[in-house]
Amino acid sequence: MAAHAATPEELAKSKNCMACHAIDKKMVGPAYKDVAAKYKGQKGAEDKLVQKVLKGGSGTWGAVPMPPNAVSDAEAHALVKWVLSM
Structure with missing residues (x-):
């Protein structure tokens, strides 16, 4: 099993x-x-964004959709936590 040494x-x-x-x-x-x-302080923002990373989404930021991404649940959480920390 690969170690998760990579930074977000x-x-x-x-x-x-x-x-x-x-x-x-x-x-x-x-x-x-x-x-x-946009999501600072919103309850449930992390879970909502994890689902967008995993399943894709559209309409929130304009007409261009984000496709589903080939990441694990754990990777999606790590990425979203990193983005929300900015």
């Missing part, structure tokens, strides 16, 4: 999240800092 940022890069997202600027998808600001 390395995980985001390895899973191609950074192809559509950047930390501090809008690309195809919203900047991670904008996501963190």
